[in-house]
Amino acid sequence: MAKKIIFLGPPGAGKGTQAKQLAESLEIPHISTGDMLRSAIAQKTPLGQKAQKYVDAGELVPDELLVDLMRERLSQPDAQKGWILDGFPRTLQQGSFLDNLLQEMKQSPDVILNLEVPNEELIQRLLARGRRDDTEETIRRRLEVYWEQTQPLLDYYRDRKGFYSVNGNLPPEEVTQSLEKIVQS
Numbered sequence: 001m002a003k004k005i006i007f008l009g010p011p012g013a014g015k016g017t018q019a020k021q022l023a024e025s026l027e028i029p030h031i032s033t034g035d036m037l038r039s040a041i042a043q044k045t046p047l048g049q050k051a052q053k054y055v056d057a058g059e060l061v062p063d064e065l066l067v068d069l070m071r072e073r074l075s076q077p078d079a080q081k082g083w084i085l086d087g088f089p090r091t092l093q094q095g096s097f098l099d100n101l102l103q104e105m106k107q108s109p110d111v112i113l114n115l116e117v118p119n120e121e122l123i124q125r126l127l128a129r130g131r132r133d134d135t136e137e138t139i140r141r142r143l144e145v146y147w148e149q150t151q152p153l154l155d156y157y158r159d160r161k162g163f164y165s166v167n168g169n170l171p172p173e174e175v176t177q178s179l180e181k182i183v184q185s
């Protein structure tokens with residue numbers, strides 16, 4: 001059974017919802033950099049204050065802020081038995097940082113999941129969601145940023161053992177079933 005999972009996919013693909021469920025069924029922590037940043041912003045921590053303008057504009061927060069956050073999070077006791085990473089890595093630089101960090105920690109991902117959803121469907125879903133960074137303008141920007149900066153990561157991971165692309169353009173229960181099947185095998 002997979003216990004160390006990297007979860008990739010564009011904004012609006014349903015990663016957050018699916019990752020949360022997988023984390024529960026596998027009893028591993030759900031590590032969402034988006035959630036961590038939103039909570040830092042709400043609490044006005046130094047990280048939150050630095051990150052806010054990027055999150056509100058739909059831009060990526062600078063890699064160096066994320067790198068410290070992830071190093072700290074992955075070294076927590078609850079992350080030693082496994083994790084599902086949702087929203088990290090998002091750039092090639094973050095991908096290579098993660099490889100190095102995991103190597104240092106003598107860990108490696110069991111599976112890398114990529115959730116695929118067509119662009120038009122993503123826009124509809126994001127417009128319907130209504131989060132504070134879900135305005136039409138930031139949605140457009142977040143999708144652009146995804147295609148420019150995050151999508152190249154798929155080529156970085158595609159040929160690795162344990163890489164799976166999953167159709168996310170199906171009812172959520174069906175997507176959950178496909179994902180469960182992969183991680184349980």
Ligand code: AMP
Pocket residue numbers: 011033034035037054055056058059060061062063066086087088089090091094142
């Ligand atoms: P998410 O909830 O994953 O859609 O993330 C919301 C926002 O947080 C993104 O639009 C970025 O501004 C920021 N963010 C989350 N994860 C990362 C990351 N790995 N690198 C840079 N920025 C991130």
